Amino acid sequence: MCGRFALTATTKDIEKLLPGFNADNPFKSRHNIAPTQEIVTALSSEPNRLREVKWGLIPNWSKDIKIASKMINARAETLTEKPSFRQLVNRKRCLIFTDGFYEWQTIPESKKKIPHIIYFKDGMPFTFAGLWDEWKDIQTGTILTTATIITTSANEFMSQIHNRMPVIIDEQFRKDWLDVNIKFTDLAELTFSREFDTMIMEPIEKI
């Protein structure tokens, strides 16, 4: 799955990933982004903007804000079936910016978990596939924008440590993923597990 990641690149380098998209404000460098915190995204509805939203999807119909902490990931395999996601796949897709994510390897019979960081050889930031939504807090009238990260089965490389991984959208497909004129069924292939030539994985002591 994907429950922690980093975004330490400069705002300028992040903007380079998606020409024409500009950041609202400079983004802070962060090594350990946790669910419920702000994440940097490009949303399908706002074609020229990079903005922060909260990690943990709150569907627009939700009565309880607490649902967010359960909705940090969405399985690619069942996106079009699940009530929480099926209405979003054709209308509210997003890209989530990162330059490395963490997975924990569980060691059988020792109860220990070893964190690993996964990133690319060039050190550049890259993008996860996500879904987003807007939710109105009835008490205050505030609109909250939230997102979830789509996961898929681990590729051969990642399966050394874990059975799931986030969906990564390559450079040439980023604009397609954000284009809601393209149906999800025509993009579903992007969520399938595949190998990456320059992916690096390293065990770390601590995040």
Added chain:
DNA sequence: CCAGACGTTGTT
């Protein structure tokens, strides 16, 4: 019909 859930992961 209404009431209640709406999710993923990992472990057994």
Added chain:
DNA sequence: GTCTGG
């Protein structure tokens, strides 16, 4: 909002 379970 929509589906599932009772």
Added chain:
DNA sequence: CCAGACGTTGTT
């Protein structure tokens, strides 16, 4: 995902 809390009563 991990880290940290996990509780009540009565008094200020």
Added chain:
DNA sequence: GTCTGG
């Protein structure tokens, strides 16, 4: 051990 908050 399990739930909550970040």
